[in-house]
Amino acid sequence: MGKAILPLFFFVLCGCSNGQLSQQYTHDYSTNRASVDRENQSGTSYGNANDFQQNHRASSIVSTSPTDNTNDPKYFTLGSTSDHVIKIQGRPSDTSRYPALGYEQWKYGWSTVKISTRNDRVIEWGNKGNLKVQLLPGKNVTDASYFTRESHRDDVLRLQGTPSDISRYPALGYEQWRYGWSVVKISTRNDRVIEWDNKGDLKVQLPPGKNVTNASYFTRGSHKDDVLRLQGTPSDISRYPALGYEQWRYGWSIVKISTRNDRVTEWDNKGNLKVQLPPGKNVTNASYYTRGSYKDDVLRLQGTPSDISRYPALGYEQWRYGWSTVRISTRNDRVIEWNNKGNLKVQLPPGKNVTNAKNITVGLHRDDVLRLQGTPSGISRYPALGYEQLSYNWGNVKISLKTNSVVDWKSIGNATARRDKKPLGRKVKYHAKSGDLTLYYDENQAYCNLFSLDDPQYGTIYGVTEGGVSFFYNKNFKPLNLYAYVDNKHSVHVNSFESSSSSSIQAFSKRLNSMSFSGDISGTAMKMGDMTFYDLLTDDGTYLHGTSIDFDTIAFDDFYTSTGSSISGSRINIGDFTFGDWWSSEGSSISGTSTRIGDMVFHDFYSTDGTSYSGTTMQIGDFSFTDITGW
Numbered sequence: 001m002g003k004a005i006l007p008l009f010f011f012v013l014c015g016c017s018n019g020q021l022s023q024q025y026t027h028d029y030s031t032n033r034a035s036v037d038r039e040n041q042s043g044t045s046y047g048n049a050n051d052f053q054q055n056h057r058a059s060s061i062v063s064t065s066p067t068d069n070t071n072d073p074k075y076f077t078l079g080s081t082s083d084h085v086i087k088i089q090g091r092p093s094d095t096s097r098y099p100a101l102g103y104e105q106w107k108y109g110w111s112t113v114k115i116s117t118r119n120d121r122v123i124e125w126g127n128k129g130n131l132k133v134q135l136l137p138g139k140n141v142t143d144a145s146y147f148t149r150e151s152h153r154d155d156v157l158r159l160q161g162t163p164s165d166i167s168r169y170p171a172l173g174y175e176q177w178r179y180g181w182s183v184v185k186i187s188t189r190n191d192r193v194i195e196w197d198n199k200g201d202l203k204v205q206l207p208p209g210k211n212v213t214n215a216s217y218f219t220r221g222s223h224k225d226d227v228l229r230l231q232g233t234p235s236d237i238s239r240y241p242a243l244g245y246e247q248w249r250y251g252w253s254i255v256k257i258s259t260r261n262d263r264v265t266e267w268d269n270k271g272n273l274k275v276q277l278p279p280g281k282n283v284t285n286a287s288y289y290t291r292g293s294y295k296d297d298v299l300r301l302q303g304t305p306s307d308i309s310r311y312p313a314l315g316y317e318q319w320r321y322g323w324s325t326v327r328i329s330t331r332n333d334r335v336i337e338w339n340n341k342g343n344l345k346v347q348l349p350p351g352k353n354v355t356n357a358k359n360i361t362v363g364l365h366r367d368d369v370l371r372l373q374g375t376p377s378g379i380s381r382y383p384a385l386g387y388e389q390l391s392y393n394w395g396n397v398k399i400s401l402k403t404n405s406v407v408d409w410k411s412i413g414n415a416t417a418r419r420d421k422k423p424l425g426r427k428v429k430y431h432a433k434s435g436d437l438t439l440y441y442d443e444n445q446a447y448c449n450l451f452s453l454d455d456p457q458y459g460t461i462y463g464v465t466e467g468g469v470s471f472f473y474n475k476n477f478k479p480l481n482l483y484a485y486v487d488n489k490h491s492v493h494v495n496s497f498e499s500s501s502s503s504s505i506q507a508f509s510k511r512l513n514s515m516s517f518s519g520d521i522s523g524t525a526m527k528m529g530d531m532t533f534y535d536l537l538t539d540d541g542t543y544l545h546g547t548s549i550d551f552d553t554i555a556f557d558d559f560y561t562s563t564g565s566s567i568s569g570s571r572i573n574i575g576d577f578t579f580g581d582w583w584s585s586e587g588s589s590i591s592g593t594s595t596r597i598g599d600m601v602f603h604d605f606y607s608t609d610g611t612s613y614s615g616t617t618m619q620i621g622d623f624s625f626t627d628i629t630g631w
Contacts, residue, residue: 075134078166080122082115088132089113100576100597124175126165135162140191146205149237153177153191156184159203169593171574197236197249206233211262217276220308224248224262227255230274238581238591242554243570254583268307268320277304282333288347291379293335295319295328301345302326309568311558313549339378339391348375353404364406366390366399373397385533410469455511457504484512534559557582580605 071084085106092106092113099117103124106113111131114124125133137157147155156177165178174185174194181199186192196204208228218226227248236249241259245266248255253273256266267275279299289297298319307320316327316336324344327337338346350370357368369390370376378391387407390397398408428450430441440450449465460475463484472482482505484494494509532548546559546567553574559567569582569589576596583589592605594617601617 072134075132076113076122077133077135078122082120082122085113085115085122098597101595124166124168126167128164133162135166146203147193148204148206149193151193153186153193156186156193160184169579171577172572172579195237195239195246197238199235204233206237217274218264219275219277220264222264224257224264227257227264231255240570240581242572266308266310266317268309269304270306275304277308288345289335290346290348291335295333295335298326298328298335311556313556314547314558337379337381339380340375341377346375348379360397360406360409362406362408366404366406369397369399369406382533455508457507482508484509 071080074088076085076088089108092108094107095104097104097117102117103114104117106115109130110128112124112126113122113131113133115121116123125131127133135157137154140152140154141158142151142155144151144155147159160179163177163179163184166175167178168175168188170188173189174187177184177186180201182202183195183197184193184202184204185195187194196202198204206228208225211223211225212229213222213226215222215226216230218230231250234248234250234255237246238249239246239259244260245256245258248257251272252270254266254268255264255273255275257263258265267273269275277299279296282294282296283300284293284297286293286297287301289301302319302321305319305321305326308317309320310317310330312330315331316329319326319328322343323341325339326335326344326346328334329336335346338344340346348370350367353365353367354371355365355368357364357372360369360372373390373392376390376392376397379388380391381388381401383401386401387398388401390399395410397406399405400407428440431438432441433439437451437453440452450462451465452460452462455461458472458474458480461480462473462475462477463470464473465471470484472480472484474480481496482494494505494512496505530550532550534546534548546557548558549556553572555571555573557567557569557571567582567584569580571578571580578594578596579592580594581589581591590605590607592603594604595602603615603617
């Protein structure tokens, strides 16, 4: 998955609606362009030169622009009139008005110019190389060979020249200047630098201050000046005042600094950070740690984690060792969960509640599960759902938090797949086509894990998916002797309960592997209070699980995949605007805005790899339809 998981996750949040998640997207620019050109609630598009000329003339008549001193005969700039832009660039190939946002957008090929509808002057642009635009420095310049935090924007212009792209975010208090793939954020309050993202072409430095030590490493609680002394100027600085920290990036690595006291709170080390977290006094001589062990014992046995992420609202912080994770309670600094990919020195011995049982059954005590299966590779607690899940290579076991006994278990792959005698316990109310499949939804528009397809040899077949295994039934819902699962290479395997293989089974397996799916994601989203729990499956067989916590104006997202990738981030809601910022464990990130106008939401996001994502979400009743380009 790698960096691909972030755009996928962004797509989930753009399109999710009341538990039903089944979206499609298009790679075809011409199709998207046609949809943009259609008239809709968001604005008006001018289809020909005469329409544009009449509307532009009307707009010029009603404008009350001051005397313009920015009309250089060779270029336009911020504050230039629309007439001057036409004089320099000619008529745009496309014009769209967004009165609710206060601007109209002109297109010149791939480049764009935004004109204020209030005073008919240039406020932003996106130059792909064909705009005759300049932005010259003013009087607030110095002789410094670099700019830094709090440098005036005039110094940035003196050192970097005209930005290729200017985007204003007045609600967030900054405007963003782009130089190639690099970004500089300028405060709209005092015209000074607040953040940057340097891809190698910015003349920027951030020297350390006076709060330095002689330590050979930094750790949790170290002052940011020590980080600067040891690591140098970060390639990227992003501020999240609502979350109480700013994020510094060194290559793919990240350090989070508290905005309250300028000290280190978290990090994600990809190998180039001079960071350590020594154990404290709460250590033992045990050769392993377990649930309830102090974090000091984890540090003694595992060393400094490569990544530390805090989730105070959820009551834990997560430490990463390679692909493995350990979760530590923020209440008592003890181990509560883990996900072991093979490198953790962790064990969970059974307790006293053991019997002579030979198989896992509903009602069996957790101690017997541990006796039979050993230490689970992963433990995940879901207090709101009343259970914890023990994960093993063959499947998982759900344990009641109230009785410590088995409430459910699932087998996957070639393990003992079980046929559900009651395949559908939920009422089906809706259905929708998705490529060669028909998907079925309940009264809440939540996917029922039920699908159907037409097969040449079996006729109409229904499939019920549970725990990663699909069980098949005929058109009368009588069980067939077939079940299927997806391996870690995303290939579908079909087996029979009675026989291991036959020509008909092989043909059906080949059919499933060749089927087309139009959606990226299917699954369920369950809302409980302020939290939404996601259980999703991508069309390449990768699971996406996680939670979102929504506190009116701000929301926090925390997701992970079956490949070991994780995604975290936040969304800030201000009126009809949503400002999002997410990053993955691989080091990639996406940030940008979504703007709601009526039943339409317009998305405009950028990734650290330079890719831009734009598109719309249309809300119709309880369903949403999302189209995103830029994959």
